[in-house]
Amino acid sequence: MDTGIxxxxxxxxxxxxxxxxxxxxxxxxxAINALEGTSYHQGGRIVDNxxxxxxxxxxxxxxxxxxxxxxxxxxxxxxxxxxQITTMPxxxxxxxxxxAWYRVAQRINQMHLANKxxxxxxRSAPSAPPKTTSACPPPLSVARLFPVPPLxxxxxxxxxxxxxxxxxxxxxxxxxxxxxx
Numbered sequence: 001m002d003t004g005i006x007x008x009x010x011x012x013x014x015x016x017x018x019x020x021x022x023x024x025x026x027x028x029x030x031a032i033n034a035l036e037g038t039s040y041h042q043g044g045r046i047v048d049n050x051x052x053x054x055x056x057x058x059x060x061x062x063x064x065x066x067x068x069x070x071x072x073x074x075x076x077x078x079x080x081x082x083x084q085i086t087t088m089p090x091x092x093x094x095x096x097x098x099x100a101w102y103r104v105a106q107r108i109n110q111m112h113l114a115n116k117x118x119x120x121x122x123r124s125a126p127s128a129p130p131k132t133t134s135a136c137p138p139p140l141s142v143a144r145l146f147p148v149p150p151l152x153x154x155x156x157x158x159x160x161x162x163x164x165x166x167x168x169x170x171x172x173x174x175x176x177x178x179x180x181x
Contacts, residue, residue, distance in 0.1 A: 027060045028062070030060070031056075034057050035072060040054060040057055041076040042077050042081075047106045050076075054073060066097065066098050074086075074101065081105055085101065085104050091104075
């Protein structure tokens with residue numbers, strides 16, 4: 001039966017009851033156990049989701065040593081991202097700067113996702129434009145509207161090949177025959 005009166009009149013009592021009913025018994029112990037295992041590792045999650053979980057765990061445990069945070073974060077990153085960060089030729093984050101590690105991991109993950117999307121679109125795109133079946137005829141080109149006739153080709157006989165023969169003087173040959181011996 002609802003009387004309209006809140007059963008816990010003092011805010012502090014409400015907070016205490018809320019914690020008893022909705023919070024784990026030992027948050028720190030649960031977080032330590034998670035960080036010492038592998039269940040919190042990135043796996044197939046994107047870095048943003050993994051990072052939220054990781055930061056909650058280290059906050060629950062109370063880790064503040066930056067080098068320890070980097071080691072835990074690095075160890076639990078997906079191997080490809082971890083390798084890419086650790087082998088950066090320049091701009092590699094320091095092993096004592098967890099925030100830099102978080103930013104670089106997020107950036108690399110975003111680039112991997114963008115590249116994966118690009119590759120999937122490139123593979124599925126047709127190599128030739130799709131043929132459309134339309135009632136409209138294909139557009140006419142200028143060449144089809146105004147065809148240019150081919151130029152006439154006239155074949156001329158090749159010029160005679162130069163000869164090494166000497167022309168014969170026919171008249172001189174006749175004169176020698178017609179003279180009496």
